[in-house]
Structure formats: C-alpha cells, structure tokens
Amino acid sequence: MRLKATISYDGTNFAGYQIQPNARTVQGKLENVLTKMHKGQPVRVIASGRTDQGVHAVGQVIHFDTNLEIPVENWKKALNTMLPEDIEVLHITRVADHFHARFDVKNKEYRYILLHTEKKDIFQRHYSYFIKEQLNLDAMKKASSCFLGTHDFTSFCGSNSTVRGRKGAHHHRYCCHTTG
Structure with missing residues (x-):
C-alpha cells in the first residue's frame, strides 16, 4: 500500500532534507522511524523536493510503501509519536500505487522573509x-x-x-x- 503524507519541519537543526553520511537529515529521521515500525525492514521515503541545511518546510509531500496493516487514520499519530519535535506529519492518506511525490507535484511555493x-x-x-x-x-x-x-x-x-x-x-x- 502506498501512503502520501504532508509534513512540516523546522530545518534549523537539520543538514537538509536528503540523507547524508554522518548528518542529521529529515529523510533520515523519517526512514529510521518507518524502519523501526517495520521491524528493521528498510523503508524508503520519496519527497516532492529537497531542502538545504537550515531551510524549513510547511506542507512538503512525501510518499512511502508499506505492508503494515495499520488503519490509515492511525498513521499520523503513530509517526508523530516517534518523530522528533522538529518534524510533524500534518496529514496522511492512501494513494494509488502509481502516485509519485516528486513527479506528481502540481506546484511549489518558496518564501524568503x-x-x-x-x-x-x-x-x-x-x-x-x-x-x-x-x-x-x-x-x-x-x-x-x-x-x-x-x-x-x-x-x-x-x-x-x-x-x-x-x-x-x-x-x-x-x-x-x-x-x-
């Protein structure tokens, strides 16, 4: 089953979104939590885009595949309980297996304050x-x-x-x- 999640994160203490060796990243934290939930079976997370070190995201879309039989409405609470305080799952839903967070993006917005x-x-x-x-x-x-x-x-x-x-x-x- 493929799940699409909308997440937000405070990028202050991250080396960016994408996994990097010996660095704290958003993707790394998400994948670590999902791997724990899947009893050590690695789970890959695909994002609509990447952010650099110190950059924040409000409403970034990700997707991942799972074989766990957890009701969709319970995923948000399960993930937020295990994720660090600077990452939050805002919404999660089941999507078609062909959905792709990166290729199905309709728009992106960047704000510089x-x-x-x-x-x-x-x-x-x-x-x-x-x-x-x-x-x-x-x-x-x-x-x-x-x-x-x-x-x-x-x-x-x-x-x-x-x-x-x-x-x-x-x-x-x-x-x-x-x-x-």
Missing part, C-alpha cells in the same frame, strides 16, 4: 533574514520583474542530469513560470 528593523529579533533569527540597512524598494521592484515569465533552470542541474518522467520520457529542461 526579510526582517527590516533597527534591532535583531532573536525569536525570528531562524525564520527570516535580518537587515538593518535602508532598502531601495524601487531597485528591488525592478530586479524582481526579472523573475516574471518562463525561465529555463537547466544551468542549475548537474552536467549529465536528466529526470525520468511518468511515461519514461527524459526531461532536460527545468522551467518556472511566474506572474506578477
């Missing part, structure tokens, strides 16, 4: 970028207009990277379309 004040707010230090200097709003608006439209992000990929799509097609272009 500037805290423009005279003094730092220590309670916001992990969730915003503090800037005391005067901001040039006209220049910021002009620069942000460069992000409107459709853009090709191929240059941000590895030299030989491709993504295999749902029907086996290879996608070499990574585009983003934004509107004002």
Whole structure:
C-alpha cells in the first residue's frame, strides 16, 4: 500500500532534507522511524523536493510503501509519536500505487522573509533574514520583474542530469513560470 503524507519541519537543526553520511537529515529521521515500525525492514521515503541545511518546510509531500496493516487514520499519530519535535506529519492518506511525490507535484511555493528593523529579533533569527540597512524598494521592484515569465533552470542541474518522467520520457529542461 502506498501512503502520501504532508509534513512540516523546522530545518534549523537539520543538514537538509536528503540523507547524508554522518548528518542529521529529515529523510533520515523519517526512514529510521518507518524502519523501526517495520521491524528493521528498510523503508524508503520519496519527497516532492529537497531542502538545504537550515531551510524549513510547511506542507512538503512525501510518499512511502508499506505492508503494515495499520488503519490509515492511525498513521499520523503513530509517526508523530516517534518523530522528533522538529518534524510533524500534518496529514496522511492512501494513494494509488502509481502516485509519485516528486513527479506528481502540481506546484511549489518558496518564501524568503526579510526582517527590516533597527534591532535583531532573536525569536525570528531562524525564520527570516535580518537587515538593518535602508532598502531601495524601487531597485528591488525592478530586479524582481526579472523573475516574471518562463525561465529555463537547466544551468542549475548537474552536467549529465536528466529526470525520468511518468511515461519514461527524459526531461532536460527545468522551467518556472511566474506572474506578477
């Protein structure tokens, strides 16, 4: 059975989402908990995307396969009981076996928060970028207009990277379309 979960996490104390050797990662914590629940049988978690060190996620989608006969409505509580406090399962549901958290993504949203004040707010230090200097709003608006439209992000990929799509097609272009 394939389960889709929506999770949130505070990335402050993580080395990112994806498993890395000798580092605390979100994927590592999720897979460790699921492996314990499956009596040592490894369980792989697939995410809709990855985050870097210190980056937070609100509503990231993951999926995993299980043969455990736990009612779907009990999975959320079971996982949240075992996960660390900086990861939370918000919702979990059964999905078709062909569902894929990465390839079936409909949209993603990224937010970058500037805290423009005279003094730092220590309670916001992990969730915003503090800037005391005067901001040039006209220049910021002009620069942000460069992000409107459709853009090709191929240059941000590895030299030989491709993504295999749902029907086996290879996608070499990574585009983003934004509107004002």
